[in-house]
Amino acid sequence: MTSTSTELRSEARWDGPYYRVRTDGFEAFFLPNPEEALDKVCNVDAEVRLPDGSRWSATIFTVAEVSRLTKRWEETGEAAGGRCFWCSDGLIVRDPGIRKMVTVIAELLASGGLMGPSAVLTTRRERPLPLRISLSLYPILDPMLWSPSPQKADTSGCGRTSRRSTR
Structure with missing residues (x-):
């Protein structure tokens, strides 16, 4: 990967x-499924990882993946029957692909989006910040808002298997 439409080297x-x-x-470490293009x-x-030593973590989803997951959860009853999507450290992007995700991260950093009050990633040095992205078709809810008690918060929005491999 050498350059994108925003001339990111x-x-x-x-x-x-x-x-x-x-x-x-910055430097980004992705943990994709090794069989996936x-x-x-x-x-x-x-x-x-930023040059100042701060480290930010995220689970990055495309809008299409969020749609696929909520449709599956509608059938399984997870995540309020698929009516919501919630994930700590979640970032939703429009287009698939590592290259496009890197471009989004670079643009967020350039605009201060990772550091401001509506930060979409969380620093590992601090307590996680709440996710503040909302899409009209896919409401992202803090489970504490709709769970009867904090101990029983539904966090099934992040329920996916690990993609770790021995590659």
Whole structure:
């Protein structure tokens, strides 16, 4: 990966189970399924490391993946019967693929979106910040708002299997 539409310069390579992308402004470690084409990735855990030493974590989903998950949960009864989607450290992007996700991260960093009051990723040095992205078709709810008690909060929005591999 060398350049995108925003002229983002980066280098990328596999580093054990991680797909590691280094840019001038940050380094990102993605944990994709090794059998999935990198330009098709639609649900992936990532860590972003900034030059100041801060580390941010996220689970990145495409809008289409959120739709697929909520439709499945409608059938299984999870996540309020598929009527909501919630995930700590979640980031929803429009387009699939690691390259496009890196571009989104770079644009968020450039605009201050990772550091401001509506931060979409959380620093590992602090308590996680609440997710503040809302899409008209896919409401993202804090489970504490609709759960009868904090101990029984429904966090099934993040219920997916690990994609770790021995690659």
